[in-house]
Structure formats: structure tokens, C-alpha cells
Amino acid sequence: MWREILGQVRHHQGWQNYYRSQGIDLAGIETEKAFKRLPVLKKSDLPRLQKEQPPFAGLAEERRVARIFVSPGPIYDPQGLAGDYWQFAPLFTKIGVGEGDIVQNTFSYHLSPAGFMFDSAARAVGAKVVPAGTGNTALQVEIMRDLQVTAYAGTPGFLLRLLKAAEEKGLWPGRELALSKAIFTAEKVTEEMDRFFQERGIKYIDAYGTADLGCVAYRLPGEEGFTLLDDVYAQICDPDSGEEVRGDMAGELVISRASDVYPLVRFGTGDVSRWVEEGRSIAGVLSRVGDSYKVKGMFVYAHQLKEAVEQLPVEYYQAVITHEHGQDQLTIKVELAAGADGSPQQLEEWAKAIQEMIRVKPQLAVVEKGSISREEKQLVDARAQESKARS
Template identity: 25%
Template sequence: MSRDEMQNLQSKRLIKMVDRVYHNVEFYRKKMQAMGLEPGDIGGIEDLNKLPFTTKTDLRDNYPFGLFAIPQSEIVRVHASSGTTGKATVVGYSRRDIENWQECVARVLAMVGLGKEDKIQVSYGYGLFTGGLGLHYGAENLGATVIPMSSGNTKKQVTMMEDFGCTAIACTPSYLLHIIEVLEEEGAIGRIKLKAAICGAEPWTENMRKEIETRLHINAHDIYGLSEVMGPGVAADCEYHAGLHVYEDHFVPEILNPDTLEPCEPGEIGELAFTTITKEALPLFRYRTKDLTSINYEKCECGRTLARISRFKGRTDDMLIIRGVNIFPSQVETALLELGETSPHYLMIVDRVNHQDTLEVWVEVEERFFSDEIKELEHLTLKIAYVLQQALGLSVKVKLVEPKTIERSEGKAKRVIDKRKLV
């Protein structure tokens, strides 16, 4: 679609969605009334900024079903986030919501070159988490063969991958690195038929993508989504890896200044917000994701005209402020991978000693670089500390640990332990 055609479609769907939400969701109706806003005031996508924002707190305050816009009898599935604080955010789906979700994920899989002849190993967790079932039904919708492994039991993952001749795997990038370690230990890299990986559910860097591709001899793609908006399949990158294509016919993206909430210019980093224009069960106005990215409306080299969001810089809520410096874990990961003498596994430990913040980074040293020579290890420690200081803008204490010392994750990798008592 041209940009005009896409905006016309978005406008039609937005107008319908606002009218339906106003009459069916008390929370939004009260918000709009407090702003002096009626459905008739929204004449198209150009009026999107008139609508109120929605946050995760709003979902939790209306726990469990307060934001649903259809009767309970029309809800065919419920998912919930795995939040560590407060109540979970509950998401409902109508039958059409599920069908749209399947289509979006199928689009992603087709974009990365998969089809009916492929066997896709789904190693995201199944259950209330949207990852496993999202990829599962999307792959079935594509016509591919699904191997619903879920996460965990890595040796069995490797066995099934080899025995079944899996050609693609869907999982978190950190878990895929763990799978790669087991494949290498068993000398199985040359015996598997993988050609693609669809990774998401946690931030990862371009360097990590390249490492996965090099070690597995495959193409690795980034898939993005969040349960509140749908689940995986909101956006993904094509073979050119020049940003993640957003399925704008379902989700209208905005990039906002996190401080002023005013729109950012294309290419400017800001907080990503989504308005869902086809969701029936849980439609959301301008949902603030807390993900930091930029947007590009130019036509991609692949030919797609969908807007593209850049690889995420981080999140407004996982940003660490250490001695006045803003730090994202992805900055540490990028610096370590560029150094090339460590594994991609690291742990950031933040503490406060004598009223001053400290940052210690545990770094696994690759087997080939690990030595009992104290001088060599001291030299490497200083080298890593210098690289991190240059990348982060503050001094860092580095602790080298042996290979496989840092706990592996079968879901989202835990990268930060913050011991500070922060209010």
C-alpha cells in the first residue's frame, strides 16, 4: 500500500474502533468525557493524538477484565503477562482477534522465507505467556509443520531438532545461544537442517544476531510483540535487517518524547506507543510500551511500504541511572561482543556503597581465551574494564568467570541484579 492508502485504511478502522470502545468500555468513556472528547471528534488517523494514553498501570487497575470491550461469552482465550511486580496484565481475545494474530505471525514467517515444507520448532514457553501459542498458531496458519517443544530440556531440544529435521526455530535469543552451546558440545551443528531463527521476547543486539548466524550458519530474525497489544507478530525484520516492519493495518505506531509525550520526528529516538485498530476483545488507545526506538516511513529495500521501527535501544523502565549516567544493558552486550574475547553471557550487579552507586559486570571468558596465567587474566580484566568505561561513560569493576558460570535462561535472560534500595 502507498502511505495514503494505509492512512485511509487506518482512519476507517480507527473511527469504528473509537465508537465501539466509547460505548463498551467504561474506563475509556470516562477518560474521554473528562477530556471533553466524543467519538465524533475523531475523524481519522490525523486525530489520533486527541485520544488518551493507556499504561500498564491502567490494565492492572482494571484487573482482570475491566477493559474488555466484548461480552465474556465472546472471549475465546485469555493470556496474561508474567510481570514480577503488582498484578498481571490480562489480555482477552475474540475469535477474530486470534485469526488476525495467526495471520500476523504467518506474515512474519513468510517474510523470513518459510513455508509449507518447513518444520518449525517452537521453543518459547507455552501457557499464559503469548510466545509459544502465538508462534504455534501462526506457523500452523502458514501450513508449516509445528514441533511444540516449549522451553527447557535443552538436550531433548537438540535431539528433536536433529531427528525431525527442523528447518526453523522460534525462541528467545539468549536461549538460542544456550542451545548452540549444547549443539557445539555434541558436535551436532553439521547434522541439523536449520536455516532460520525467529527470536524475540527480550532485547538483543545486532552483534548477537550476527554471532547466532555465524555459529549456526542460518538467518536470524527479530520478531516483536507484547501481550497487551497482541503477542509476537506486531513487527519483525526482513532479510535486510533495516528495521522491524510494523503491521500498521492492525497496530498504529507512534514515537513519543518520553518527557513531553509529544510526537518525535522520523529517525528520532522516543517511546513507542500503539493504538490497536482491529482488536475486538481488548482494544487499546495509545498504549505506552516503554520501548525506546525510532520510526522510518521510507520504502524498504525489500519492497515493503510498512513503517519500520529500529532495533530497540532499551526501555524507559530498564534504564539504570548509575552516578547520574543512563545505562542500558544492551550497551554492555554490544561492547563485550565487539571485543570478541568473551562469551555473550554477562551479569550486571548494581549496588550502593557509602552512598555511591557501583557497577560490577561479571563476564564469561570463552574457553579458548581462558588461562590459568594470572597476568593474562589481569590484562584481559583491565582491557574489558576500559572498553566498558568507554562505552558507558563511567568506571566499571569487572569480574571474569569461567565458561558456563552464569546461569542460563530458558526464557528472558536476567541481565541485571540491582541491590540498591531505590524508592
């Protein structure tokens, strides 16, 4: 597999230039050992590289690009011309979605590629798609009932919320609702969620992928790890050195993959994982490297959050990510600057202004001056601690 990937980038001028700038001649890479020692291209470096050479840092075949998406950073992600460009269609097939199914796609179609990822995959297997997008719980429940939707695409937390809202109205899967299949990504399926879906007869598959790479791996209920797709060359590496770590140690997930649009070699996803079965399955996303975390399916970068909050009359802040009632929550504690009133209306306006920058709407909470520790990070992911506390 590594030979195919290497052969592709050897004939790609942008990739040749990228390696030449680091003193590397791809013609001299002749063994898998040498391939594994190529420098890691960090996802966190893409904003800088793309700004220097827009839109894709010269690493994509622009003549084969159909759409350009924008991920936080900003990072510009290409979509190729293929019908199932991101390779999620096989996952729909694995849970029996095909002709005759109606898929309610609750991922965003705005700037982010997630909506199109699952839309194109569902259509590739012959299913009809309701491009529902995010939010609007009451309307989504109504759509699910009226159209007798059979499959769902979105985060597990949002489906949990939809079904609880539906059941409060007396609408149950297997009775008033036809929903029986689901494909999830961007959020962990907790034991509570798994139990909830299984009790309602909903067959689901949990996917791991990125906007850059498309679908990378999947997990079915009861499986410990996420099984890698056949064309994925994965490594678990030390995030600093780029060297592979031993055994079941955790490290950065580094992916190489062939593509006639956007081949990627030793791409550092920024996701921390470990092997469940080396070369075959990974443990999913255990945490993030550096200063970014995935919240409600979107990456929140510390530097972008800082830039957004600095536009407000705030003296100091700390943002904390939690997981409450089946959903991720971003709460920003703020110490107000002199003259700021901090009224509910004002906080709502600030929350919307921050959302414009980071694509996730936070909750703001005013705290006393000096109450936020200056020793702690200003973007804290508390979900891991919550998970340990529950177990």
C-alpha cells in the first residue's frame, strides 16, 4: 500500500516541492522503513501552509476538485468528483441501508463537509436523503414521523435527544417511527447511548474520519476497536518525534492514503489513539494533540477562541468542554473588564459573536475577578475526567 501512495506523490509536483523544501528527494525513498521516516505533515500546520500557497498548499489536484469546504483553522478541504468521494457508502451497506431507505442527515451542509459526506454516501447506496441539517429538534421529530424515516446520520447525542423528545410525544421506534438504522461520527457512543439504541432496536455503526481523509475506520456495537478501511495506512506515533510508538502505547494517529485528488502522506491528524489490533483496528479518539478539541463534531482551536474572546470587554476567561445529557457543551467563564454589564442579553450577543468565529455556540458565565486560575489552560477538555468519574 505504501508503494502506491508513494508512487502517487512522486508524480505530484506540489508534493515534490513540499519534500524538496525539507531537503528530501522522493526518488531516494525505496523502502517502507524510509517511508515511515518521512516527516509528519501536521494538520495544525495546514492553515499556515495553505495561506502561503492557497487554497490547498499545492497538495491537491485542483482541476479535480468539485467543492471547497472550510474547517476551523481555517483549513480548506477539497471534495473530488467521485460520487462517494469520502468513502462512507460501505458503512451504510454494512447496516443494511439501501434502496427504499430514507436517511435523515442531521450534519451541517454549511461550509463543513460533513453534510455532503453522508449525503453522497447515502445516495451512492440508493437511499433517499432528507438534508435536515443541525438543530430544530421539534421539526426534526415531525419530519421523522411524517416521512417515516428509516435511517439517521449525525452525532449519537443528537439522535438520543431526538428520540427522547419523540417519546415524550408518544412516538416510538418500531411503532409510530420507522427509524431502525443509524450511522454516527464526531462524538463518542457512551454505554448509556448504546443501551438506549439497542433497547429500541436501532442498528448502528460508529465511524471515524476527518474532513481531509474521509472515512478511516468504523466500529459496530460490541466491538472493542475501530476497524481500519483496507486502503488506509495507519501509524501510531510520538507527536513530537514522529517515530512509531511501541505496542499498545497511545500516540498521534498518522495516516497515509492514496487519492487522485488529495493524496496524503504521513498526515498527523492531531487525534490521539492506540492499537487494539496492530495494523487492523484502533481505539478511536482518546484525546487531542496540542491546542484543539472536537466539540459537537467541530474542532475548536485555542488560538481561534482567544482571538474571538479578545474582541469582547473581557479581562480573562477559561473555556471548559463537558458532556452533559448526551451532548457536548462548551462553557466559557469570563471575568468582565471595567464597564461591561454582563447582562443575559449581552452574554447572548457575545455567544453568537464567538460562534461566528469558532462555529460552536458556547454558554457564557460571569465569574468574579481573579477567580480563574492563571496557572491552568484557557481551553480545558473535562470530558475524560467525567468519563473516569462515571466508571
